Amino acid sequence: SVYFLIIVLYFLHDFSDFVKNRRPHGFPPGPWALPVVGNIFTEIARNYLSVYGNVYSLRIGQKWTVVLNGFEVLKEALVTQGDSLADRPLGPLIVERSQGRGVITTSGHIWRQQRRFALSTLKYFGFGKKSLEPVILEEFTHCAEEFRSFKGKPFNPRVTMMNVTANIICSLVFGHRFEYNDEKFRKLMWNIGESFHFQRTIWAELYNAFPGLMKYFPGLQQKLQKNWAGVRGLIREEINEHKKISSEQRRDYIDCYLNEIQMNKGNDDNTFDEENLVNCVWDLFVAGSETTSTTLRWAFLFMAKYPEIQEKVQAEIDRVIGQSRQPSMEDRVNLPYTDAVIHEIQRMGNIAPLSLPHSTNRDVQLGGYTIPKTDNDIMNSLKYSYLKLLSSFFSV
Structure with a gap:
């Protein structure tokens, strides 16, 4: 019957999708992916860190993405093997825009x-x-x-x-x-x-x-x-x-x-x-305007949420600079509390939790797994979650 044919075709399509897009040998583990769309609708819906550890994979459509968390594995990726992960994945949106x-x-x-x-x-x-x-x-x-x-x-x-x-x-x-x-x-x-x-x-x-x-x-x-x-x-x-x-x-x-x-x-x-x-x-506009303005808005939010901190910052500024002149970078050394607050805002403010995606230009080993060199068939983009790095490193 027609219904039976539809069921068979649907099963064959799902099986073909599974075989074509299954995780490569030695690839980091991760959640089961839906046919065709993969983990697009579940990527930010759950925290897989406790289930799969600091290195796991997601499938976004037809392409694999590896997610890294934690200080040690990020140091290994960004510093020790930084040259191998220096490239950017060329997604269709990026290609059309740039x-x-x-x-x-x-x-x-x-x-x-x-x-x-x-x-x-x-x-x-x-x-x-x-x-x-x-x-x-x-x-x-x-x-x-x-x-x-x-x-x-x-x-x-x-x-x-x-x-x-x-x-x-x-x-x-x-x-x-x-x-x-x-x-x-x-x-x-x-x-x-x-x-x-x-x-x-x-x-x-x-x-x-x-x-x-x-x-x-x-x-x-x-x-x-x-x-x-x-x-x-x-x-x-x-x-x-x-x-x-x-x-x-x-x-x-x-x-x-x-x-x-x-x-x-x-x-x-x-x-x-x-x-x-x-x-x-x-x-230059994309990199500088949105990130800086978002940081400043986080500062406004934290100052409103913690008025006692705002009062101490204002008191230090009034004492060192006063009301008769504009601030200068030379004042920074005399504003240790304000300087510390600014650094804490930058630490806590959620500016770019996933940073920018990276792609491999050669096979790399991370966390005991093999991540192949990016090619035309698989885009192994690495998203570095700095938010999760801070959570694990500072235990906040």
């Missing part, structure tokens, strides 16, 4: 060249140094004005803090800041925020697992493409404005990159071009 360019999601030669340039250039413009302090202080002057505009009424600081951190990046990358109500700036923040939000949803996991199918979902593909095009378009506008003036002036990151493009023309190993510049600028 087109194999940029600095966050690339691997090998292109990553090393782009990362080296980004670090040296940002350092040149004061990133991590005192010379960036005036830019930060100026931006927080605008932030204070924005806060005062609410006249003591409750408000959500998320948008304002995103604007603050993004504007500091704009000063480094574009050479100027934007007013918070600037239409171009608001569009940039909206598109980056939407893109970042999508990557944390179940739709992103489904997109990576079944890209061919998800492209036909009504509106989804069109919305993503429109969002990505919006970010690229604004960055290209800034690049075109910079090209009207000689890049030898080295006013900002874009100037330096355009100069690097000219210097590397004709080199066989050259990875510098305008498309890479667009993606590198995008990566």
